[in-house]
Amino acid sequence: MTLSDAPAAYVELLNLPEGVEEPWRAWYDTTYLQQRASLPGVLSIRRGVGRVGSIGDMVLYDLVNAGVPFSPAWQSLDRRIERSEAESPEMLAQREYALPYLMRQITTSVDGTYVPPRVDILHMSFFVVEPRFQDELNDWYALEHVTPMLQVPGYLNMRRYQGVEDTRMFMGLLDVESLEVAEGPAAAAAMSSPWSDRVRTKLVNYRERRLFKIERLEMGRA
CATH class of the missing domain: 3.30.70.100 (Alpha-Beta Plaits)
Structure with a gap:
């Protein structure tokens, strides 16, 4: 896989069960969103709730290029979060329902x-x-x-x-x-x-x- 220098977007789409959405949103903001915002190559992060369409929750990362999620800093942070949150219900929901997509502009x-x-x-x-x-x-x-x-x-x-x-x-x-x-x-x-x-x-x-x-x-x- 060749990753160009074009700007990129990393998107996570989720359809969470009823009752899980609000705890997951608060958890994601402090566990992933705030920490990933400090990583090299992350320009901005937006989290949104579906109003039209088949998807309930969305997170959009604007990145300097498509190599950012493969960087040592990103991978190290993810491993640390996965260890510390391994048994939390929000992490279990993240693993089960998050659909990630990496896109090149x-x-x-x-x-x-x-x-x-x-x-x-x-x-x-x-x-x-x-x-x-x-x-x-x-x-x-x-x-x-x-x-x-x-x-x-x-x-x-x-x-x-x-x-x-x-x-x-x-x-x-x-x-x-x-x-x-x-x-x-x-x-x-x-x-x-x-x-x-x-x-x-x-x-x-x-x-x-x-x-x-x-x-x-x-x-x-x-």
């Missing part, structure tokens, strides 16, 4: 270094696309999709990622001022066109639009 609307804005909603779009259709997916984003979305008042930026291990996976990240904006008629209109319908119905194996309310933002301190 392929395009961005942001000029210069990305700094997460103070917004309520993170709009995440997930696609699984076979290699023969990926050029058209990328053309659709570049030629049709990005500009209308960023013309919607309250949509601030768009960044796109491709999976490091599974290159069929694509993820779009958009910072949105509020759930009302993301669910509003302007956003719906920006996502509608004949080409958009073709991409969503003919080219992809899987797709989902997920909206998360951001509950915690921690900037990297390294």
Whole structure:
């Protein structure tokens, strides 16, 4: 696996059982989020709760590159946490339910270094696309999709990622001022066109639009 110098995102997605969510969120903030924020290469961490889509909880790490989770500092911290929290119910839930994804940034609307804005909603779009259709997916984003979305008042930026291990996976990240904006008629209109319908119905194996309310933002301190 070759890891480029492009910015990267490490994402954890969880669907926790009822009654486990709140204890896990408080535990994660102090056990993982605060400590990983001090690691080299971690730019920011956001934890959110699902408002639209099939996922209940999300953690997003913005990284300088895709090598950060393999660094000695990250690996050492994880081993220490796993030893000290081995029998805690929150760690057991983390092991059972967390689905991790490492993604490499392929395009961005942001000029210069990305700094997460103070917004309520993170709009995440997930696609699984076979290699023969990926050029058209990328053309659709570049030629049709990005500009209308960023013309919607309250949509601030768009960044796109491709999976490091599974290159069929694509993820779009958009910072949105509020759930009302993301669910509003302007956003719906920006996502509608004949080409958009073709991409969503003919080219992809899987797709989902997920909206998360951001509950915690921690900037990297390294």
